[in-house]
Amino acid sequence: MNKGIIIVLIAMSIWASCQQEKYGQGKRIYTAYCANCHMENGQGLGEIYPSITKSSYLYGNISELPCLILNGRQSSQISTVQMPGFSHLREAELSNLINYMSHTWGDQSILPIDKIQDRIKNCQ
Numbered sequence: 001m002n003k004g005i006i007i008v009l010i011a012m013s014i015w016a017s018c019q020q021e022k023y024g025q026g027k028r029i030y031t032a033y034c035a036n037c038h039m040e041n042g043q044g045l046g047e048i049y050p051s052i053t054k055s056s057y058l059y060g061n062i063s064e065l066p067c068l069i070l071n072g073r074q075s076s077q078i079s080t081v082q083m084p085g086f087s088h089l090r091e092a093e094l095s096n097l098i099n100y101m102s103h104t105w106g107d108q109s110i111l112p113i114d115k116i117q118d119r120i121k122n123c124q
């Protein structure tokens, strides 16, 4: 094998492991805090826990997710039960979690930490 190919292969494997790691933290947070209701695949549970995969939050509205996740939500028309808040999550964790969900089910948009900091000043 010549050096060029080896360098390309090394670069590709570094890139691949970064890609995995990029969303790995968010996936772990999702699995720990969200999957027991919304399920590992985001599909939720019938009419009790809504599917995240089709949620409008993940299509054009990800900046609304930090407040929803921190505060939870009282029963709306969507479900008869409540979503609890996860107010202990830090901004970096929120960013990882939201970016994982957006990457996996949403429109791929990214919510950086500084946008989260701005947004959560005004949660209702």
Ligand code: HEC
Binding pocket: 030, 033, 034, 035, 036, 037, 038, 048, 049, 050, 051, 052, 054, 055, 056, 057, 068, 069, 073, 074, 075, 076, 077, 078, 079, 080, 081, 082, 083, 084, 086
């Ligand atoms: C105890 C069960 C439970 C857990 C755990 C939970 N949720 Fe929810 N979630 C719900 C319920 C119930 C609703 C609907 C609440 C309503 O009727 O307004 C909901 C709503 C949502 C919605 C809005 C769906 C829509 O389209 O309106 C999103 C997005 C969401 N949850 C994300 C998350 C994330 C991210 C986590 C983890 C940090 C999480 N949830 C943890 C029960 C849960």
